[in-house]
Amino acid sequence: NAGVTQTPKFQVLKTGQSMTLQCAQDMNHEYMSWYRQDPGMGLRLIHYSVGAGITDQGEVPNGYNVSRSTTEDFPLRLLSAAPSQTSVYFCASSYSIRENTEAFFGQGTRLTVV
Amino acid sequence: GQSLEQPSEVTAVEGAIVQINCTYQTSGFYGLSWYQQHDGGAPTFLSYNGLDGLEETGRFSSFLSRSDSYGYLLLQELQMKDSASYFCAVRDDRTGFQKLVFGTGTRLLVSP
Secondary structure (H helix, E strand, O other), X not given: OOOEEEEOOEEEEOOOOOEEEEEEXXXXXXXXXXXXXXXXXXXXXXXXXXXXXXEEEOOOOOOEEEOXXXXXXXXXXXXXXXXXXXXXXXXXXXXXXXXXXXXXEOOOEEEEEO | OOEEEOOOEEEEEOOOOEEEEEEEEOOOXXXXXXXXXXXXXXXXXXXXXXXXXXXXXXXXXXXXXOOXXXXXXXXXXXXXXHOEEEEEEEEEEOOOOEEEEEOOOEEEEEEO
8 A cells, every 4th residue: 555655755955956856656546746844834735737747836836847747656856956945845646636535645755955 | 816724723631622713715616625744744634525514524523614715623532642733725726727725734732
């Protein structure tokens, strides 16, 4: 029962570096999304996807890119890391945003940009 | 756009009942969800209200009033393990795609 798997769990980057946060789900879910969580800010939606090849921006998309080439994978790319991107990142998936109301979350990636 | 408001913190004692309120403003409303998150952990789903009224799941209940743009999570017979953050979330449709957007969360502290 893998569910939603995020890698890595922890990462330290230098300002200006790029990296990809990986997210994979094995539940054949249509809907996948990325959130960042900062103290006192709750969960803020970065990007989401309603199916392979279809993505859209959330509340805080700047500095991040996504793609969805398969149903299973939804990687998040940081193009040029900045200290403001220090956060905990969660990937989530659900069977269908319209019909299934439960979102399953990965265990998070704790990113520090120095 | 959309916004959700929750109290930042609630405290209670074991065995008590606590209510966590959520008011929302959104364009295109499709239901209110609640999630629990323990420190250092991932959010986990608790309940969903698509229609007005009360939904009960064990010690937890959730209520929705669409006319008032208001909902609450009710936790009964509180236990120490209920100490966590609780988030309300709405499914919002602005661009034709439904998105799940979260409130800032309510930290519940349960004391002995």
